[in-house]
Amino acid sequence: MSAGWVVVAGLGPGSESLVTPEVSAALAEATDVVGYIPYVARVASRPGLTLHPSDNRVELDRAAYALDLALRGRRVVVVSSGDPGVFAMASALFEALEAGPVAWRELDIRVLPGITAMLAAAARAGAPLGHDFCAINLSDNLKPWSVIERRLRLAAEADFAMAFYNPRSRARPEGFARVLTVLREACGEDRPILFARAVSTPEETLRIVPLGQASAEMADMRTVVIVGSSQTRVIERPGSPILYTPRSVLKDTA
Amino acid sequence: MSAGWVVVAGLGPGSESLVTPEVSAALAEATDVVGYIPYVARVASRPGLTLHPSDNRVELDRAAYALDLALRGRRVVVVSSGDPGVFAMASALFEALEAGPVAWRELDIRVLPGITAMLAAAARAGAPLGHDFCAINLSDNLKPWSVIERRLRLAAEADFAMAFYNPRSRARPEGFARVLTVLREACGEDRPILFARAVSTPEETLRIVPLGQASAEMADMRTVVIVGSSQTRVIERPGSPILYTPRSVLKDTA
Numbered sequence: 001m002s003a004g005w006v007v008v009a010g011l012g013p014g015s016e017s018l019v020t021p022e023v024s025a026a027l028a029e030a031t032d033v034v035g036y037i038p039y040v041a042r043v044a045s046r047p048g049l050t051l052h053p054s055d056n057r058v059e060l061d062r063a064a065y066a067l068d069l070a071l072r073g074r075r076v077v078v079v080s081s082g083d084p085g086v087f088a089m090a091s092a093l094f095e096a097l098e099a100g101p102v103a104w105r106e107l108d109i110r111v112l113p114g115i116t117a118m119l120a121a122a123a124r125a126g127a128p129l130g131h132d133f134c135a136i137n138l139s140d141n142l143k144p145w146s147v148i149e150r151r152l153r154l155a156a157e158a159d160f161a162m163a164f165y166n167p168r169s170r171a172r173p174e175g176f177a178r179v180l181t182v183l184r185e186a187c188g189e190d191r192p193i194l195f196a197r198a199v200s201t202p203e204e205t206l207r208i209v210p211l212g213q214a215s216a217e218m219a220d221m222r223t224v225v226i227v228g229s230s231q232t233r234v235i236e237r238p239g240s241p242i243l244y245t246p247r248s249v250l251k252d253t254a
Numbered sequence: 255m256s257a258g259w260v261v262v263a264g265l266g267p268g269s270e271s272l273v274t275p276e277v278s279a280a281l282a283e284a285t286d287v288v289g290y291i292p293y294v295a296r297v298a299s300r301p302g303l304t305l306h307p308s309d310n311r312v313e314l315d316r317a318a319y320a321l322d323l324a325l326r327g328r329r330v331v332v333v334s335s336g337d338p339g340v341f342a343m344a345s346a347l348f349e350a351l352e353a354g355p356v357a358w359r360e361l362d363i364r365v366l367p368g369i370t371a372m373l374a375a376a377a378r379a380g381a382p383l384g385h386d387f388c389a390i391n392l393s394d395n396l397k398p399w400s401v402i403e404r405r406l407r408l409a410a411e412a413d414f415a416m417a418f419y420n421p422r423s424r425a426r427p428e429g430f431a432r433v434l435t436v437l438r439e440a441c442g443e444d445r446p447i448l449f450a451r452a453v454s455t456p457e458e459t460l461r462i463v464p465l466g467q468a469s470a471e472m473a474d475m476r477t478v479v480i481v482g483s484s485q486t487r488v489i490e491r492p493g494s495p496i497l498y499t500p501r502s503v504l505k506d507t508a
Contacts, residue, residue, distance in 0.1 A: 017276035020369065025271065059501075085376045087501070091384030094498040098489050105491035111377035113369045115274065122339045123365035130345030131396075132405060134388035134414055142385075143503040151386060151412045158408040160388055235352050237359035244348040247313075247341070249397040 004070035006107060008090045010083040010114020011042055015200035018115045026077050026112060034066045035079035035089070043079060059089060063096035067104045083116035087137040087165045117224040118163035121196030124206055126235070126242035128194060128226050131249070132160055138175060139166035145175070149182055156186035161229045161245055167219040177216040183227055184211050192234055194226040194243055195219055208234060208243050258324035260361060262344045264337040264368020265296055269454035272369045280331050280366060288320045289333035289343070297333060313343060317350035321358045337370035341391040341419045371478040372417035375450030378460055380489070380496035382448060382480050385503070386414055392429060393420035399429070403436055410440035415483045415499055421473040431470040437481055438465050446488055448480040448497055449473055462488060462497055 007026045012018035027033070032050045033043050040053040054062050066076045080088035090111045097104050122129045134155045138148065155162050162183075167176045183191070189212030197205045197220065207218060211227070219225055228245060235242040261280045266272035281287070286304045287297050294307040308316050320330045334342035344365045351358050376383045388409045392402065409416050416437075421430045437445070443466030451459045451474065461472060465481070473479055482499060489496040 012274075015276070017279065018274050018367070020266075020272050020274060022269070022271035083373050083377075085373060085381045085383055087384065090377070090381035091498055091501045094380055094384075094487075094489060094496055095500055097496070098487065105489070109496075111381065113272070113373045113377040115367050115369070116373065119337050119339060119367045119370065123337075123344070123367040127339045127344035127348055127365065129339055129389075130341065130348075132388065132390045134386065134409075134412075135383075136386045137501075142501055144506045146506045147503055151414070154408045154412040155388075158388075158405045158412075160405070233348075233352065235348060235359070242348055242351070242363075244345055246349050247345045247391075247396055249401055252398045252400045 004073040004075060004107065006066050006070045006076045006078060006093070006109045007112055008078045008080065008084040008093055009112040010080050010088070010116070011039060012115040013082055013117050013120040013200045014198065018120065018200055020112070020114065023112050023114065029075055030077040031074045032069050032076045033079060034062055034076060039079045039081050059092035060096050063089070063093040064100060066093065067096060067100065067107065070107050071103060080114070083114045084111055085113065086116045086135065087139070117165065117199065118226060120199045121194065121224045121226060124196060124199055124204070125194050125208065125226070126244040128228055128232055128243045128245055129161055129163065130247060131229060131231060131245040133163060134160045135163045135165065137165045138179060140169040140175065145178070148179070152179065152182045153186055156183070159229045161232060162227045164225040166221070167223055167225050168216065168221060176219055180211070180214055180216060187211060187227065192228045192232055192243055195223055196226070197223045199224070206240065208241060258327040258329060258361065260320050260324045260330045260332060260347070260363045261366055262332045262334065262338040262347055262364070263366040264334050264342070264370070265293060266369040267336055267371050267374040267454045268452065272374065272454055274366070274368065277366050277368065283329055284331040285328045286323050286330045287333055288316055288330060293333045293335050313346035314350050317343070317347040318354060320347070321350060321354065321361065324361050325357060334368070337368045338365055339367065340370040340389065341393070371419065371453065372480060374453045375448065375478045375480060378450060378453055378458070379448050379462065379480070380498040382482055382486055382497045382499055383415055383417065384501060385483060385485060385499040387417060388414045389417045389419065391419045392433060394423040394429065399432070402433070406433065406436045407440055410437070413483045415486060416481045418479040420475070421477055421479045422470065422475060430473055434465070434468055434470060441465060441481065446482045446486055446497060449477055450480070451477045453478070460494065462495060
């Protein structure tokens with residue numbers, strides 16, 4: 001085994017105060033940082049550290065590049081925003097690993113968790129994910145619309161709160177409007193929906209509306225969206241309201 | 255408004271290297287720390303800081319106590335393990351807030367996210383939650399068995415990976431065996447299941463088996479359990495295997 005390693009690290013949603021000490025320590029030991037341009041830009045350059053920013057949509061190439069660097073003895077951190085295991089670089093790295101040369105499998109590979117966007121957004125709004133919930137990636141090219149629609153309807157039937165990543169994409173701009181239509185049918189017009197944009201950054205905005213008032217334009221590429229379950233409540237108070245889901249469902253009302 | 259505040263903070267799964275700087279900063283400013291005994295024990299005592307450890311199953315009393323302290327001008331951190339918004343103290347605090355005196359609603363209340371157990375476990379095992387997934391709390395007293403069973407079957411039909419918190423409880427020891435029976439029916443004997451115990455602590459253990467070989471005794475109160483989707487894969491290699499779910503489902507096979 002070479003002395004190189006690959007760490008797939010989550011930088012959290014944006015604020016440096018949400019980067020774990022474990023991730024900071026890995027970055028301090030790294031010789032190379034690989035990742036999507038805006039995430040690599042969050043890493044301070046220093047002597048002995050080579051930054052390798054790359055464009056979006058080249059996850060498999062980036063993963064293979066990181067694994068090759070490690071095989072040559074480099075200490076490589078692949079940076080993701082949020083948590084690398086939630087709709088991010090960790091799965092891409094393992095897809096590349098499984099398809100690649102067997103020598104890669106002997107490498108020291110670790111995934112370091114981070115604060116994922118839905119949990120940062122939930123914390124800012126209250127506790128909408130305090131009872132059973134699901135997380136669905138709406139990014140285009142990952143699955144057919146029929147799979148998304150079925151999952152939405154089943155999640156509503158299960159009465160999960162739902163968190164949506166990548167609600168709007170350039171390649172499928174109409175997709176999120178269709179999602180909202182299905183959600184209104186399945187959950188009703190009064191169900192609260194949270195649009196949380198750029199959480200923990202200076203551009204952070206939060207907006208809670210009933211589904212009947214939601215429109216696709218309320219989300220963009222930096223937004224995570226959370227729809228409550230049938231039990232989710234809004235507490236009005238001075239300043240911003242609180243959105244939360246109680247811990248218990250005492251009766252089976254299906 | 256008083257100068258007091260309440261922060262509900264996530265300490266992560268156990269290791270100090272997974273506590274965010276934001277949480278550490280809040281603890282450094284606090285006058286009071288409130289929480290379940292083992293979580294308060296993770297906070298170092300210092301002059302000017304009063305620790306208020308309390309027993310399990312008194313979440314609403316604890317929340318009310320914290321809100322009252324803040325109303326009297328204290329700076330209170332309510333500590334949770336993991337993320338406070340995932341099956342933890344944040345929802346309990348807002349339940350107390352909604353039912354309590356209106357003066358509480360004027361308090362400065364913040365939730366600070368943490369690394370939740372399923373994401374720490376997923377990172378250690380690979381990336382089993384790299385595609386759509388759900389999180390279900392199996393703790394007794396929170397919902398009737400019929401609700402749990404329906405959610406399991408719907409989650410399997412949606413082909414979510416599933417993370418289970420509190421798989422075994424003293425009050426319902428047979429419950430997790432029933433969960434495994436439903437999962438075997440819905441997902442088949444070959445589906446991989448991960449038992450991750452005490453992740454990030456010196457007692458950490460990970461075990462990946464096919465559902466057909468899983469038994470309730472493989473989980474205890476410190477275990478988080480993850481069942482893969484139909485797409486989840488195991489990569490064998492020297493040392494421990496990698497469990498991961500690819501990012502894409504290219505065809506609708508329902």
